[in-house]
Amino acid sequence: xxxxxxxxxxxxxxxxxxxxxxxxxxxxxxxxxxxxxxxxxxxxxxxxxxxxxxxxxxxxxxxxxxxxxxx
Numbered sequence: 001x002x003x004x005x006x007x008x009x010x011x012x013x014x015x016x017x018x019x020x021x022x023x024x025x026x027x028x029x030x031x032x033x034x035x036x037x038x039x040x041x042x043x044x045x046x047x048x049x050x051x052x053x054x055x056x057x058x059x060x061x062x063x064x065x066x067x068x069x070x071x
Contacts, residue, residue, distance in 0.1 A: 014043070014051040024061075039064075 020040070021028045034040040041056040 013054040015054050015057070017050055017052070020052050020057060 015023070017028055017031050021031045024031075031040070035042055035050070039060075040052065041060055042050050042052050044050050
């Protein structure tokens with residue numbers, strides 16, 4: 001018998017290209033360019049359906065871009 005408790009993890013949260021573009025305040029074309037340059041992590045489900053793992057996009061942005069906050 002395994003003494004470790006079963007861990008239930010929530011499935012990762014995915015966003016569409018439009019959602020990522022809106023969140024970054026850029027065009028869908030810019031997202032296409034970032035995908036082509038492999039600058040954003042994405043998963044290609046079919047030839048036309050792409051999803052972006054929200055946590056991975058957030059981590060990538062935090063690592064590669066400085067966010068200015070005004071308060």
